[in-house]
Amino acid sequence: MDTNKEAVEETDNTYVTYLQPGRMPLNAGDNSYGSAPGPGLSGSVGVSESVPLLVPEPVRQWQPMTKEELELTAGGPGWRKVRRYLVLLFWLSWVAMLATSIAIVVVSPRPVVTPLTWWQKSLFYQLQLDLYMEEHTEGSGNMNALCEQLPFLRSLGIGALILEGLFNKEASPLNFISTGKKFATLPQILHLLAESNKAGLKVVVDFCKLDLLRLQDVAGNADKPSNHSHALWFWLEQGVAGFAICDTDAAYSEKTLLEWRGILKEFSSQEEERIVVVKQMRDSLPPLNNGTLVDVVMKSILPSSRHVLSAKEVAAAIETHLQAREEVIWPSWTVEGKASHDLKKLLLVLTMTLPGSPAIQYDEISQTQNVSLKAGASHGEMTEPTDTDLDKEKMKHSAVALFTSLSRSRAREEALLYGTLTFLPFNFSTSPSNSTLASPSPAPILAFLRSWGCVHFLILLNVGPELHALAPAWAPSLPEAGVFVTSTGMDRLGSMTLKKLELQPHEAIVIKLFEAGSYS
Template sequence: MEQPEAVVAKNSVIDAVKPRKMTLNAGDPGYGSGAASGGSGLSGGVGGVETAPLLIPEQPDSELEQVRWRPLSKEELELAAGGPGWRKIRSRLVLLFWFLWLAMLGTSIAIIMKSPRPIAMPLQWWQKSLFYQLQPALFLDTQTDGPGGISVVCDHLGYLKSLGTGALILEGLFHKEVSPPELTVIDESVGTLPEIQHLVTESNKLGLKIVLDFCQLDLFGLGAQDAAGNHTDVPSDHSDTVQYALRFWLEQGIAGFSVCDTDAAYSEQVLMDWRLVINEFSTQDDERIVVVKQTGDVLPALNTSSSINTTLVEVVMRAILPPKPHVLSAQEVAAAIETHLQTSRGDIWPSWTVGGKASHDLQKLLLVLLMTLPGSPVVQYGEELTPTQNVTVKMDWSQWQVNGTSKVIKDQERARYSALALFHSLSRSRAREEALLSGSFTFLPFNTTGLLSAASSSSNSTLSPARVVSSPPILAFLRSWGCVHFLVLLNLGSTPHALDPAWAPSLPEGGVFVACTGMDRLGSTSLETLTVRPREAIVIKLFETGSYS
């Protein structure tokens, strides 16, 4: 039999190995006595086992994050980046980047230096404007008691602005029967002073300038000219009265005045006095001007001394066609146009109006010429519509009253919309193209070998060469700015013409249609295959290879 001491020791070891069950009632006296009697000889005792933590405490999250996101050392970074060799690769890539950047910069500078990009000439408002010349008396309706004259013009300022108009030249505002006229009072049949003040205010809001026309008014009460065509000296009191009127209108916001070269105001002394008044109201952004209407072939000289540094006249308005009582033939129109195209321009800024009378089939051609010549175009009232002949038409801005059949009305409306489309196209092109605003002008003369008549080249044609040569030739000119060229072709003859490729070998061969009298040419074209129809005008924008637009 085993000894009691040995049995007790053996049971103690077994109890230590066995898993313990936690007693819910820790305050039971039997629990304490049983523990004391059974384990007094073990290391730590039963009480030490009970006080030891059952779970190992976890480390705080901050400590784990610190261990997990510990920054890499320099050696570890170099190892992660590929070692010392990666630094060489990076430095070589940086050098390659700067080398390519400098190469592109040098190439761009070389291209800019080689490209003939001219500097655009700064233009004043009157150099960029399309002038619209009208008489408010034309809008008077004698059959009704409603408003007319200036009020009607004011109501249609939006329409005038949509045409691209930059300035209005108002004619017939003053009494011609009174000598000298009272320039601060307008004709009561046309309107009142508050109405014209309202017109000036509303037009300035839309960016439209107003120019008052003093042409053919006896401003100084001098009467008719003498036999030599000269006026006597202007009395000082009359000159002061006119200068007072100028100040009055300039204070109202008027942008300038126009006179004829046959008026007494067109003299050195009078224009110098006017210049002093106008300069008082002129600013860099709002310059006031003097317009001279040229009535003859040559503008009379002012005989100004060389010591005068100021310009007395800003704009000279010239007519393309001579003022004849009869309708000019195609040959006369061609001769007049060719004379103006070959005449060199002077120092004074030119402004062009149609002037004389031409047949209806040449009106659109003259409009194209007017809008593409160097200088500021002046459009007369109704020229943007070019109504057809043999149809009674009354234009009242809001509607057209046509006497005739429904077919005539449809044809008239179609002609009206076609004319308006042509006018809008020319106006927009002139406003946005530097070549048409301030580009150089080059007249392109034609000879008999430079034209191939489509009628004479046809195998079925029976026309003689003499008849083909007698037809008015094609007139052409270039408006250029840099590498961009606008070619204007005018065929005033009654036969179509194809261009000989050798007529202008220096010109680019291709381009795009900008406008034509029929408004039926669109897209790109080639000069080698182009045929100009009778009584047709064409505007083509040419491009050189590799040029900019």
């Protein structure tokens, strides 16, 4: 065996090579290589080869900082106190803001929902029964046609019928106007009442303009109930929801209404209360000592007139009602006066957006009839409809669509049911493209606001025949952005801004306003 063989020794995973005695070291000679200089020497000869070429750095073990080191790093003991104070200040501020928010919510006024009765939520439909019978087919079929329309009326949102023209002025409320061909009989009216109840429609019988005092006891005994009280009993037993009387009737008095109230109370319940409706024919309702005797006061927006009212007369009448103070008795608005055809839709929008229960006339909305073909005058022939018939049919469709839109908006929007009314003085400018040629006398134009909490509905009425745009300085406190709810032309859709809004002639617009970034 070769004694000069290199020996390899492994120590701590480091291989050290050395020569056994008797052998020449590898670094002998001047031109040696591979030697590692020792400390303090630079490449000297004879340095031991046992020194490792790479010396590993010592590994430091991690240790947590002491309290003194931590305080020194964080800035000293004073910084610890500052942090405590800042955390305490943050929580105190947060609690203060929370308490302030709660106090604002509790103290600030908020709308209180008052439970509404059925007549306060209902839409009244005034049906002149004698005129309806004259306009439609003769015989018993006309009453059947009316009964078939009841579900349609209910689908439009109508809640109650006011049956007018049932009695002659000389007749008793127990006897009908006539038994002729074009008038209803008692069995037909009872059938109508039964079908109305099936359709979910209340019925109010109109005694207006009847001489009820003539029906009093012939003996003149004031203590004995009048004969017309028996008529009330009869109709209430048939399911009638109430009665209407005019303030111009001779029987309109506190005594008569007290007698009515006593009878109605016996038939009333919490679910189905019977009511008294007073039609206001005068400028102001005659006062009563007991205000609880009347449930609804029906008013006309337009005054009675033999001629068609002009646009300025209509605007003056509307403004008078908008500026009037709120009445104690629940109002119901209708249109009895004469206005041009162009303003009928505008008045419909106004009636449906005023506080109270709208009362719609029969001719304002009616079930559309199929006029694509109509019966001929003889031999059962079918003739093509004329252009006039098609125009009337188109107007009926448009009126029904507008009424349906208003009815649905009123049913789902609290602002149109409970909201307060604020009349807005209207400052307007003429069409921007033609402002220099504007007439010095402005056309009648009106606006009002229905508000409930943070929700606002703006109703704009352009009664005049000219195009108008809103002035930039008009109602600066109102939100500028909004969304169209409906309009008389049924052509307003989507979002809008008041700065760019123009009102068409004889146009009414309903707008739901909202703040920027709000989606209420």
